[in-house]
Amino acid sequence: MDQLLINPDYPHILSTLIFLPLAGAIFLLFVRNESFARFWALGITSLTAILSVPLLAAFDSSTSKFQFVEQINWIESLDIQYVVGIDGISILLVMLTTLIMPLCVLASWSYIKTRVQAFMTCLLIMECAMLGVFMALDFVLFYVLWEAMLIPMYMLIAIWGGPRKIYASVKFFLYTLAGSVMLLVAIIWLYIHNDYSFFIPDMMWQNYSSTAQVWLFLAFFLAFAIKVPMFPFHTWLPAAHVEAPTAGSVILASVLLKMGTYGFLRFAIPITPEATMTLAQPILWLSIAGIIYGGLTALAQSDMKKLIAYSSVGHMGFVTLGIFVLNTAGVEGAILQMVNHGITTGALFLCIGMIYERTHSRELRDATGVGKHMPIYVTFLTFFSLSSFGFPATNSFVGEFLILAGTFEHSLWLALAAIPGAVLAAAYMLRMLQKIVWAELTILTNPGLKILTSVKS
Amino acid sequence: MQFLPELTLLGAGFIIFIVSLGKADASKSRSIAIGLGSAIFGATLFSFNQTGMLFFDSYQVDLFSQFFKTLIAGSMLVVLLFGNKLKGIPVKIHPEYYFFLFTSVLGLMMLVSSVELLAIFVSLELSSFAVYIMVPMRDDEGNFRFQMEAGIKYLLFGITATGFMLFGMSYMYGLTGSTDLSVVITELSTMWNTPAAVISIMMVLAGFFYKLALFPFHFWVPDVYEGASNETTAFIASVPKIAAVALLTRFMILISSNGQAIINILMVCSIASMFYGNLSALVQKDVKRMLGFSGIAHAGFVLLGLLTFQITGYANAIYYITGYVLMNLACFLVICTVAGKGENILIEDLSGLHKRSPIMAFTLAVGLFSLAGIPPFVGFMGKFMLLTGALKEGYLLIVILAAINTAIAIYYYLSVIRVAYTSDPNGRALISPSVLTSGTSVLLLAAIVIMGINPQFFINYATSVIQTIM
Numbered sequence: 023m024d025q026l027l028i029n030p031d032y033p034h035i036l037s038t039l040i041f042l043p044l045a046g047a048i049f050l051l052f053v054r055n056e057s058f059a060r061f062w063a064l065g066i067t068s069l070t071a072i073l074s075v076p077l078l079a080a081f082d083s084s085t086s087k088f089q090f091v092e093q094i095n096w097i098e099s100l101d102i103q104y105v106v107g108i109d110g111i112s113i114l115l116v117m118l119t120t121l122i123m124p125l126c127v128l129a130s131w132s133y134i135k136t137r138v139q140a141f142m143t144c145l146l147i148m149e150c151a152m153l154g155v156f157m158a159l160d161f162v163l164f165y166v167l168w169e170a171m172l173i174p175m176y177m178l179i180a181i182w183g184g185p186r187k188i189y190a191s192v193k194f195f196l197y198t199l200a201g202s203v204m205l206l207v208a209i210i211w212l213y214i215h216n217d218y219s220f221f222i223p224d225m226m227w228q229n230y231s232s233t234a235q236v237w238l239f240l241a242f243f244l245a246f247a248i249k250v251p252m253f254p255f256h257t258w259l260p261a262a263h264v265e266a267p268t269a270g271s272v273i274l275a276s277v278l279l280k281m282g283t284y285g286f287l288r289f290a291i292p293i294t295p296e297a298t299m300t301l302a303q304p305i306l307w308l309s310i311a312g313i314i315y316g317g318l319t320a321l322a323q324s325d326m327k328k329l330i331a332y333s334s335v336g337h338m339g340f341v342t343l344g345i346f347v348l349n350t351a352g353v354e355g356a357i358l359q360m361v362n363h364g365i366t367t368g369a370l371f372l373c374i375g376m377i378y379e380r381t382h383s384r385e386l387r388d389a390t391g392v393g394k395h396m397p398i399y400v401t402f403l404t405f406f407s408l409s410s411f412g413f414p415a416t417n418s419f420v421g422e423f424l425i426l427a428g429t430f431e432h433s434l435w436l437a438l439a440a441i442p443g444a445v446l447a448a449a450y451m452l453r454m455l456q457k458i459v460w461a462e463l464t465i466l467t468n469p470g471l472k473i474l475t476s477v478k479s
Numbered sequence: 480m481q482f483l484p485e486l487t488l489l490g491a492g493f494i495i496f497i498v499s500l501g502k503a504d505a506s507k508s509r510s511i512a513i514g515l516g517s518a519i520f521g522a523t524l525f526s527f528n529q530t531g532m533l534f535f536d537s538y539q540v541d542l543f544s545q546f547f548k549t550l551i552a553g554s555m556l557v558v559l560l561f562g563n564k565l566k567g568i569p570v571k572i573h574p575e576y577y578f579f580l581f582t583s584v585l586g587l588m589m590l591v592s593s594v595e596l597l598a599i600f601v602s603l604e605l606s607s608f609a610v611y612i613m614v615p616m617r618d619d620e621g622n623f624r625f626q627m628e629a630g631i632k633y634l635l636f637g638i639t640a641t642g643f644m645l646f647g648m649s650y651m652y653g654l655t656g657s658t659d660l661s662v663v664i665t666e667l668s669t670m671w672n673t674p675a676a677v678i679s680i681m682m683v684l685a686g687f688f689y690k691l692a693l694f695p696f697h698f699w700v701p702d703v704y705e706g707a708s709n710e711t712t713a714f715i716a717s718v719p720k721i722a723a724v725a726l727l728t729r730f731m732i733l734i735s736s737n738g739q740a741i742i743n744i745l746m747v748c749s750i751a752s753m754f755y756g757n758l759s760a761l762v763q764k765d766v767k768r769m770l771g772f773s774g775i776a777h778a779g780f781v782l783l784g785l786l787t788f789q790i791t792g793y794a795n796a797i798y799y800i801t802g803y804v805l806m807n808l809a810c811f812l813v814i815c816t817v818a819g820k821g822e823n824i825l826i827e828d829l830s831g832l833h834k835r836s837p838i839m840a841f842t843l844a845v846g847l848f849s850l851a852g853i854p855p856f857v858g859f860m861g862k863f864m865l866l867t868g869a870l871k872e873g874y875l876l877i878v879i880l881a882a883i884n885t886a887i888a889i890y891y892y893l894s895v896i897r898v899a900y901t902s903d904p905n906g907r908a909l910i911s912p913s914v915l916t917s918g919t920s921v922l923l924l925a926a927i928v929i930m931g932i933n934p935q936f937f938i939n940y941a942t943s944v945i946q947t948i949m
Binding site for chain 2: 096097098099100162165166167169170172173176177180181187188191192195196199200203204206207210211213214
């Protein structure tokens with residue numbers, strides 16, 4: 023237990039962050055007033071965001087131990103604990119989650135008109151589960167939250183989603199659940215081979231046999247690769263992204279996808295280091311495939327949400343590339359890229375959502391030339407797009423640069439194969455920008471556009 | 480005092496018999512039945528801590544039996560509470576229906592206390608015969624007579640299983656010279672690997688497998704579930720399974736882990752149950768049939784817990800079956816409430832349930848997610864503990880196969896939830912559940928969540944229950 027640090031100044035801060043949204047969600051079950059539900063959800067998510075700020079200030083970056091730890095026995099007969107703590111990897115993702123959630127509530131403010139209370143309840147439960155996943159240091163606690171998250175996310179897509187919401191939501195649910203059942207077996211195996219303990223830090227850096235490590239790694243890989251999603255397990259992502267309401271897309275892009283890569287960093291590498299070394303090569307090439315495939319597919323999309331969704335496949339390919347080159351630059355870059363992709367892609371989905379909310383079309387040609395009428399909007403869109411393809415001086419540049427630097431260090435061929443991905447990213451983003459910002463507003467058949475032109479900014 | 484729950488049941492049977500002599504009135508007989516059901520539940524609680532041996536040591540009253548009696552009485556009460564005026568049963572035979580319900584429960588309660596082969600047989604038959612009659616009591620809507628078909632199937636399969644059981648018991652008696660369970664098993668334990676002992680045990684277990692709907696004694700399930708009225712199915716799907724698990728546990732504890740041949744057979748039964756149940760459930764359109772197949776799969780999971788031959792494994796099995804009954808009852812509550820005239824419910828009949836009755840849709844969703852084994856509900860915790868226990872014993876392959884089954888199962892549960900939550904009502908009527916039904920569903924939901932989040936309390940209790948019969 024020497025990997026744990028309890029911060030006496032903030033003894034219960036992590037639990038507060040997890041359970042505040044849950045309490046808010048339970049309260050919402052008894053609320054009948056829709057606009058009160060909106061304000062309540064905004065209040066709770068904002069309060070969570072504000073409460074999470076002290077984490078950043080009090081975080082001790084000089085140690086790799088888990089901090090702000092809280093530990094309570096949960097199920098004694100199996101030695102399952104409620105234990106939460108964060109380290110340098112999780113604090114960024116926790117902050118990302120708490121800061122993105124108020125934006126999700128705001129993005130749904132006028133777009134969600136039916137069953138507002140239920141929608142906000144789902145958002146709040148999502149926040150509870152997502153924060154819990156990043157903080158959990160007990161494998162059962164982790165798994166419970168990891169799976170429990172599926173229900174509200176399924177509901178978000180299935181009830182408030184677009185035209186093909188049923189297909190998208192069921193695919194999302196089945197894919198992610200099927201991926202994680204073997205994770206459960208792996209967890210139980212680890213429990214038995216660690217003196218009957220589910221405590222995650224105790225599982226790391228143990229001498230499991232090579233064969234066992236390979237099987238464990240494959241179980242981890244199946245669960246996390248689907249969540250990332252890595253090529254060729256990515257097919258649920260475009261469907262889910264496209265059909266989800268804006269808030270759902272933002273949560274998916276900003277937080278859910280990061281759970282896969284977080285899983286690789288938190289579990290796959292420390293628990294099965296040997297297997298990671300052995301199996302890194304094929305995974306690296308899968309990442310390259312994802313980068314190129316995502317880029318090429320994004321280039322061919324006429325649907326803006328799909329375009330961003332496939333760009334996510336490409337960007338997440340960079341992240342897994344960075345993780346599995348297994349050197350400092352690569353992993354650091356991957357962590358940065360995780361956070362930056364969360365910010366940038368979340369922002370892009372918000373932008374697309376603004377257009378969709380007004381025109382009810384995600385088609386690129388229906389949005390052609392709106393830049394002429396929405397100068398402020400377009401400024402932001404351009405800014406986020408530049409960030410998305412890693413333009414120097416934007417956030418994504420740092421992460422992508424570090425990943426590529428790490429890849430060069432690892433293997434020249436791999437790096438050469440990854441470079442086209444960066445070029446493709448610029449190509450598809452600029453294509454979208456060109457259509458939206460600079461093209462002439464030619465088609466006025468879409469009645470929604472008339473409304474749009476009156477909105478101005 | 481030791482016999483109080485059974486006596487109360489007998490008394491309840493007599494009262495309802497007297498009621499059946501007068502003119503039948505749906506709501507009157509219902510309130511009487513609910514009153515009697517509560518009295519029975521109260522009696523089980525009252526005699527909870529009783530211990531003792533009755534009837535020439537063939538009837539054991541201990542914490543184990545009283546615990547299961549309370550569970551049985553509780554779930555019977557829940558079935559009575561949501562069986563809204565027995566919509567599927569002709570009004571004039573309502574009192575008779577309740578009479579047979581109480582008789583069946585009496586048999587089940589006696590079953591969990593029986594520690595002698597003939598007592599086991601008599602109580603099992605008492606509970607079965609009452610249900611044989613309850614199944615064809617359904618309204619003959621449309622003159623299809625398929626409740627008769629269901630009744631006959633149930634009867635024939637039941638008799639066959641009983642035949643197996645009796646034959647096995649005769650072997651046991653022949654091998655050991657006694658019908659006392661503890662004597663029988665001690666004697667048998669010296670001959671675990673002789674074919675006669677294995678065959679006799681398997682044949683006796685067949686009787687319980689039939690009650691539990693475990694492969695290969697599951698064939699009656701889909702047709703009987705479909706043919707019986709919704710309330711009867713709710714009863715068959717939950718209450719007898721509790722008693723079957725109780726008796727199986729008694730048997731398994733005595734078998735101990737020596738009989739490798741039996742263990743292998745049971746393992747195959749367990750895995751085959753899961754695959755058969757889950758794969759067949761994938762293509763069902765009738766919700767009751769689907770739940771029937773899902774029940775077969777869940778029976779396989781319960782057996783997995785018993786197969787560990789550890790106290791924790793038995794406790795997990797008890798935890799699992801209790802959770803299963805809770806979530807199953809939650810689903811049947813919705814079915815009974817949605818079926819306005821007591822008709823069978825197809826999956827598409829649940830269309831737009833979230834608009835027609837939000838609380839029913841929510842109950843259904845929680846019940847099904849829990850059956851599918853999604854946290855934080857009791858279904859997940861139960862499955863997780865069973866898998867942990869099985870892997871501790873080194874059954875890696877079995878655990879992997881069970882995990883694969885979890886992934887298969889989610890599809891059909893999800894497809895029902897999908898219909899309830901994402902499709903439009905298309906003119907289907909609104910549903911306004913009564914206060915009693917809503918209250919019951921809230922209770923069930925609370926129990927599903929609380930047992931799922933805090934299993935420790937229940938597991939501790941189940942462990943101490945098991946210890947009393949070890």
